[in-house]
Amino acid sequence: MISAMNEREFLKQYDKSAFEQPMFSVDNVVLTLGKGELEVLLVKRGEHPFKDCWGLPGGFVDLEKDQSIESTALRKIKEKTGVEPDYIEQLETIGNATRDPRDWSITTVFTALIAKQRCTPTDENVVLANWFAVSELSAMTLAFDHTKIIQRALKRLRDRATYSLVPCALLGEKFTLSELQKVHELILGKKLEAKVFRRRVENSGQFEETGEMTSGRGRPAAYYRLRSGTDAFNFEFIRTV
Amino acid sequence: MISAMNEREFLKQYDKSAFEQPMFSVDNVVLTLGKGELEVLLVKRGEHPFKDCWGLPGGFVDLEKDQSIESTALRKIKEKTGVEPDYIEQLETIGNATRDPRDWSITTVFTALIAKQRCTPTDENVVLANWFAVSELSAMTLAFDHTKIIQRALKRLRDRATYSLVPCALLGEKFTLSELQKVHELILGKKLEAKVFRRRVENSGQFEETGEMTSGRGRPAAYYRLRSGTDAFNFEFIRTV
DNA sequence: TTAATAGTGTCTCTTAGACATTATCCT
DNA sequence: AGGATAATGTCTAAGAGACACTATTAA
Numbered sequence: 001m002i003s004a005m006n007e008r009e010f011l012k013q014y015d016k017s018a019f020e021q022p023m024f025s026v027d028n029v030v031l032t033l034g035k036g037e038l039e040v041l042l043v044k045r046g047e048h049p050f051k052d053c054w055g056l057p058g059g060f061v062d063l064e065k066d067q068s069i070e071s072t073a074l075r076k077i078k079e080k081t082g083v084e085p086d087y088i089e090q091l092e093t094i095g096n097a098t099r100d101p102r103d104w105s106i107t108t109v110f111t112a113l114i115a116k117q118r119c120t121p122t123d124e125n126v127v128l129a130n131w132f133a134v135s136e137l138s139a140m141t142l143a144f145d146h147t148k149i150i151q152r153a154l155k156r157l158r159d160r161a162t163y164s165l166v167p168c169a170l171l172g173e174k175f176t177l178s179e180l181q182k183v184h185e186l187i188l189g190k191k192l193e194a195k196v197f198r199r200r201v202e203n204s205g206q207f208e209e210t211g212e213m214t215s216g217r218g219r220p221a222a223y224y225r226l227r228s229g230t231d232a233f234n235f236e237f238i239r240t241v
Numbered sequence: 242m243i244s245a246m247n248e249r250e251f252l253k254q255y256d257k258s259a260f261e262q263p264m265f266s267v268d269n270v271v272l273t274l275g276k277g278e279l280e281v282l283l284v285k286r287g288e289h290p291f292k293d294c295w296g297l298p299g300g301f302v303d304l305e306k307d308q309s310i311e312s313t314a315l316r317k318i319k320e321k322t323g324v325e326p327d328y329i330e331q332l333e334t335i336g337n338a339t340r341d342p343r344d345w346s347i348t349t350v351f352t353a354l355i356a357k358q359r360c361t362p363t364d365e366n367v368v369l370a371n372w373f374a375v376s377e378l379s380a381m382t383l384a385f386d387h388t389k390i391i392q393r394a395l396k397r398l399r400d401r402a403t404y405s406l407v408p409c410a411l412l413g414e415k416f417t418l419s420e421l422q423k424v425h426e427l428i429l430g431k432k433l434e435a436k437v438f439r440r441r442v443e444n445s446g447q448f449e450e451t452g453e454m455t456s457g458r459g460r461p462a463a464y465y466r467l468r469s470g471t472d473a474f475n476f477e478f479i480r481t482v
Numbered sequence: 483t484t485a486a487t488a489g490t491g492t493c494t495c496t497t498a499g500a501c502a503t504t505a506t507c508c509t
Numbered sequence: 510a511g512g513a514t515a516a517t518g519t520c521t522a523a524g525a526g527a528c529a530c531t532a533t534t535a536a
Contacts, residue, residue: 419489
């Protein structure tokens with residue numbers, strides 16, 4: 001009785017090859033701020049393919065534990081860093097017959113930003129998960145297409161840095177505008193005008209002064225934080241071809 | 242001998258549930274221009290779940306035929322419209338335990354734009370695939386989360402219409418600036434200034450006059466086409482929080 | 483001639499960008 | 510006082526928006 005058959009059964013009998021499913025995984029480009037450089041979290045693969053290569057932290061969906069692919073991404077990130085990231089967004093999905101030497105394979109990639117000081121000291125896995133300066137990557141051979149994926153994540157981050165203040169997630173709870181500006185300069189690879197940058201921050205309405213000030217050499221700077229109740233990661237597009 | 246075992250075998254023995262794979266499919270939001278309204282391509286589902294409901298054209302990856310998920314998307318679109326779309330981009334991937342009543346399910350969604358006149362007259366499937374004005378959708382119950390997906394695709398299209406000229410893919414080979422402006426107005430739901438719009442088109446450098454002119458009532462309009470060699474769908478972001 | 487549609491001239495207002503200047507700390 | 514860093518004042522240039530105006534056709 002056809003209508004009692006579920007679609008999976010139906011497809012199995014209808015066309016075996018149409019039912020054969022590709023492998024699906026989630027990969028994360030987790031970025032943080034190193035000393036004067038962006039760093040990306042990599043894990044050493046214990047199994048082949050690409051055994052002993054470094055690759056992005058990720059893995060398969062756990063149909064029992066995970067409610068969504070976002071849950072999978074967060075779970076994997078938490079496994080390696082001890083915490084949830086300060087910002088996460090879906091980058092893109094790559095699926096083709098060649099990226100995995102074994103078989104057809106699909107990965108949905110997330111980009112996450114995390115303030116390094118929030119990460120709990122790495123557990124026994126310390127040699128299995130580590131931060132690498134993005135400039136080191138050109139000298140490394142990563143698993144699968146992970147080098148290309150990281151490049152695409154960095155490009156997206158550069159886009160975000162030009163028209164949003166999302167990169168503030170790389171800093172902690174509070175930060176000065178100079179610090180935030182330096183992060184943007186680091187990402188964009190160029191100097192920004194302090195006046196222009198401050199205007200943007202103020203006009204965004206996404207931040208507020210904490211009231212605290214830095215101390216040290218030079219004029220003290222005001223600390224800012226995300227305005228409570230504001231989703232700082234909603235930003236408006238303004239025009240233009 | 243462990244190292245001779247492939248990862249699939251390994252995972253199977255290591256953790257059965259981690260190997261259990263979710264269903265993966267591709268769905269397409271194919272948009273075209275109806276009479277004064279955007280239309281979306283829907284197909285009537287022949288099998289459950291949501292049997293006899295309208296839903297987005299899509300389906301499973303064919304591991305033999307498809308080189309990538311983009312190939313899957315294009316193949317499915319071609320099956321229903323007879324042609325490849327004029328523009329396609331990946332929208333997002335949705336994967337969770339609840340969107341499919343049967344099981345965990347993942348879909349990568351593509352948004353495609355197509356000039357209606359390019360579509361070959363629908364074949365015997367005419368009642369199985371049809372264009373629906375987007376305004377009709379609120380009165381319809383679509384399969385799965387397809388209503389929400391279409392809304393998200395439309396939002397993305399509105400974004401594109403504000404800072405790119407991608408919507409030109411809804412028109413044919415050649416078009417007048419008035420026509421293109423009307424398309425943008427339709428998508429954005431508001432009037433645009435002719436002068437401003439023309440400036441944008443000219444400054445983009447993506448179009449050129451064909452030399453032909455319209456005839457009919459009123460001053461003739463110049464026809465434009467995509468400048469050859471230009472990827473009109475590359476556009477620059479200009480700033481701003 | 484009039485209605486209709488295409489296309490331009492030009493003014494205003496906003497804002498990015500540049501850069502000089504002021505402010506406030508430490509030593 | 511002098512160096513360092515934070516923050517502001519203010520001028521300029523570019524461009525979006527507004528809208529009046531001109532251009533070219535069919536009826």
